[in-house]
Amino acid sequence: MNDRAASFSRVDIGLAVVGAAIIEAGLFVALAAGGSPAMKIQAMKDVVPVEVPIAVKPVVDDLPLLKLGGKRVHAKLPDMWQKQAPVQQYEAKSAPSPEAKKTPDAIPTSPVATGDAEAPPPDAEIVAKVDPDLTQVEAGAEAATVEGPGAAGGVVEGTETDPLKARAVSQYRMRLIGWFNARFHLAKGAIPCAELETLGSSVTATLGPDGTVAGYTMGAASGNAVFDAAVRSAMDSAKGQQVPPPPPLYPDVLPPALNLHFTKKGQKCE
Amino acid sequence: MRVTLGLGVVAIALSARAAVAQPAPPADESVLGTLPITGTAQEHVTTLAVLPSLSPELEDVIVRGVARRDLELTGLFNVLPDEKAPPGLYGFNDAVDVSAWRKVGAEVIVKVAARKTDSGKIEVFGLAYFLDVGKDPVYEKKLLVDEPEVRITAHRVVDALLGAITGRPGGFASHFTYSGKWGKSRRIFTMDSDGNDLRPVTSEDVTAIAPAWGPNAEVFYTASVRYSPFRLYHLARGAEPAAVRIPFRTSVYGVSFNKDRTKMALAVAEDATTGIYEGSPDGSGMRKVSTTPLATHPVYSPSGKLAWIGGATNGTQRVYVDGKAVSPMGFTAAAPTFCGTDDGIRLVYAVSVGGNRQDLVMSSENGQGIARLTQNQGSNSYPACSPDGRMLAFFSTRSGGGLYFMSLKRWKTQKLSSQTGESLRWAELPPPPASASP
Numbered sequence: 201m202n203d204r205a206a207s208f209s210r211v212d213i214g215l216a217v218v219g220a221a222i223i224e225a226g227l228f229v230a231l232a233a234g235g236s237p238a239m240k241i242q243a244m245k246d247v248v249p250v251e252v253p254i255a256v257k258p259v260v261d262d263l264p265l266l267k268l269g270g271k272r273v274h275a276k277l278p279d280m281w282q283k284q285a286p287v288q289q290y291e292a293k294s295a296p297s298p299e300a301k302k303t304p305d306a307i308p309t310s311p312v313a314t315g316d317a318e319a320p321p322p323d324a325e326i327v328a329k330v331d332p333d334l335t336q337v338e339a340g341a342e343a344a345t346v347e348g349p350g351a352a353g354g355v356v357e358g359t360e361t362d363p364l365k366a367r368a369v370s371q372y373r374m375r376l377i378g379w380f381n382a383r384f385h386l387a388k389g390a391i392p393c394a395e396l397e398t399l400g401s402s403v404t405a406t407l408g409p410d411g412t413v414a415g416y417t418m419g420a421a422s423g424n425a426v427f428d429a430a431v432r433s434a435m436d437s438a439k440g441q442q443v444p445p446p447p448p449l450y451p452d453v454l455p456p457a458l459n460l461h462f463t464k465k466g467q468k469c470e
Numbered sequence: 471m472r473v474t475l476g477l478g479v480v481a482i483a484l485s486a487r488a489a490v491a492q493p494a495p496p497a498d499e500s501v502l503g504t505l506p507i508t509g510t511a512q513e514h515v516t517t518l519a520v521l522p523s524l525s526p527e528l529e530d531v532i533v534r535g536v537a538r539r540d541l542e543l544t545g546l547f548n549v550l551p552d553e554k555a556p557p558g559l560y561g562f563n564d565a566v567d568v569s570a571w572r573k574v575g576a577e578v579i580v581k582v583a584a585r586k587t588d589s590g591k592i593e594v595f596g597l598a599y600f601l602d603v604g605k606d607p608v609y610e611k612k613l614l615v616d617e618p619e620v621r622i623t624a625h626r627v628v629d630a631l632l633g634a635i636t637g638r639p640g641g642f643a644s645h646f647t648y649s650g651k652w653g654k655s656r657r658i659f660t661m662d663s664d665g666n667d668l669r670p671v672t673s674e675d676v677t678a679i680a681p682a683w684g685p686n687a688e689v690f691y692t693a694s695v696r697y698s699p700f701r702l703y704h705l706a707r708g709a710e711p712a713a714v715r716i717p718f719r720t721s722v723y724g725v726s727f728n729k730d731r732t733k734m735a736l737a738v739a740e741d742a743t744t745g746i747y748e749g750s751p752d753g754s755g756m757r758k759v760s761t762t763p764l765a766t767h768p769v770y771s772p773s774g775k776l777a778w779i780g781g782a783t784n785g786t787q788r789v790y791v792d793g794k795a796v797s798p799m800g801f802t803a804a805a806p807t808f809c810g811t812d813d814g815i816r817l818v819y820a821v822s823v824g825g826n827r828q829d830l831v832m833s834s835e836n837g838q839g840i841a842r843l844t845q846n847q848g849s850n851s852y853p854a855c856s857p858d859g860r861m862l863a864f865f866s867t868r869s870g871g872g873l874y875f876m877s878l879k880r881w882k883t884q885k886l887s888s889q890t891g892e893s894l895r896w897a898e899l900p901p902p903p904a905s906a907s908p
Contacts, residue, residue: 367637466508
C-alpha cells in the first residue's frame, strides 16, 4: 500500500494551498472593502447657484417712452339759476275752418272766438280758463253781514280771527305745498289724461320736533300703480328732510302730522 | 275654561278685524288743513302798494323813501309804482281809499309817515291794510325818536310791517362790519345796512382783521401792532378798544359768536397750524373743537352748529360743519355763512373757480342741494346774511367793485356801496330804547 505512487506531488499541493490562500485573502479584502462606512449612500445636496456678473450693453429703442399722465377729472359747479320769462296763457277757443270735418264728433266744445281774433302763437299755453288778472278784479264793497270778531272778507266756516296770523299761515301753507310739489313728478303720458284727472291719493306725513319728515302712511290709494308709485317716490324723497320752518312769529302752526292729497285734477295734461 | 278661551279668541279676532277695517285718518283739523299736492310749481307774489305822500317835510320823505326801498329789496312783493296810485287825498290823517287801491291790483297797502311833535321829537309810524280784510288797518306801529334816528327808525318800522305781513320780521334795522384796506394796513369799518354811516373804528397804525358783532353790539376783532401776534379786542361804540382775556399767546385769526351771543369761537395759531376753540364771550372755558389739521373762519349757524374752513396738509380747503366736510371735494371753499331763510337754514360760501375769481354757492345746512348764486360776474366773496335770512350781501369785483345785495327770494342783485374788503359780517341793531314807544 505504501508503494502506491501519490497523485499530486508535494509541490502541487503546496501550490494549491498557496493559491487557495490567495483567493480567500482576496475575497476577504473585497468583503472588507465593500462594508466600509465610506461607501454609504448620502442625500443629494441642492445645487447653490453661483452669481456670475455679466456685462450689459444698453440698446437704444426706436420708440420713445410713454410719459406718465392722464386726463384729470375737473369737478364742475352747477350753472346759476336763470329766471324764465312768464308764459302767457290763452283760453282755448275754436274758430270756423273750411278744413273742419263735417261730423258731429268734430264739433269743438270750447267757445267760439269772436270777430277777427288772432290765433295764439304756436308755443302758447292753451288752458280752459285763464287765471284772473288781479288788476281787473272788481272791488267787492259789501258790508259785513255777520257781526262779531272776524273780517268782512272772511267766510262763515272760518276759525281764525287774527288777520295777521291768517295771512302768515296762508303763506306758510303755500310754502309747504310748494315744498312737496317739487318732489311729485309723473312722467308725461304715463297715464292717459282722462284717467289722470280722476286719480287722487291721500298721505299722512309725520314730522319730528324740528320739522323733519319722520315717516308717512298711505291713506286712500288711487288704485293706479304708476300714480301711487310717484306718490311713494315723492314721500320717500321727503323722508329725512326738513320742511320749511313755520313763521317765527307763529311757531306753533306746524302740526306733528301733515295731511296731503296728491292729485293732478285740473292740471295741464299732455 | 274652554268657553273662556273660545270667547277670548273671538274677542281677539274681532278686535284685529276692527283694526284692519279702521277708517282713514280723521280730517285734518290743524290750521293748515289738507295740502293739495299737484306737482306743479305755483307761486303767488303779493302786490303791495306804498301810499304816496304829498308832505314836503324831510322826515316824511326819508321815512317813505326808506320804506319803499326796503320793501322792494326783499323781493317778496310786486310793489306798485307811484304812477299807479289812484287819485285822492294823501295827507297824514286822510283815510285810505281801499276800494280804489283794490281796483289797481293792490292786495296789501302800507302807509308810512313821520311828523314832528310839539316836543321836538319825530313820530314815525307805519300801518298795514289787507284789502281782503277791510278798510281798517290790521297793524300799526308807532315810534317816537330824535331827529337823527329817523332813518334807522324807518327801517325798524319796515321790519315790524314785514313781521305783520309775513309772520317773519324784517332785518333792515341792522349793520355791517368788515375789514378793509387802508394804506399798507387794514382797518375795521362799520356801516348801516342801507350803506349809510360808514366809519372806520380802529386806528390806522394797527392792522385789524376778522371783525364780528359780539354781545351788546360790540365789535370784536383781532389786531396786530408792528408785526406782533394778532390779539383779540372788543370795542363798544364811542369807547376805546380793550383786549379780551384769552388763554392764548399765539395769534388769533378769527372770531365768531352764536345767535344769542353766549358762545364765542376763535381761530388760534398753534405751531404751524391753526385750530378752532370754543368758549364764553369773556374768553373763559376755551376748548378745542376743530378736527382738521388747519381750521380757520369759524361761524355759527342759527341752529347752533359750528362751521369752519378746514384744510388738509395736501392743500385742500373745505367747509366743515360740526366736524363733517359738507362742501364738494375738488373745490377750494372759503368764508362760509348761514342764512335762516323762509325755506330753512342755508349754507352759503365762496368757491374758487379759476382765474383768481370766486363765486358764491348755496346748499342746505348739511351740504346737500348745491346751487350757484353768481356766475360770470367778476369775483364774488365774503357772503353775509341779513338777520332775517332774506338778503345776502357780498363783495364783488363786478362793475367797478363794491358791496352788493342779493334777494334770496328773487335772486335780484343790487349795488349797495362801492366799498370793498374782507370778512363781512351782518347783525341786527340793538333794540330801540323803551322811551321810543309813545
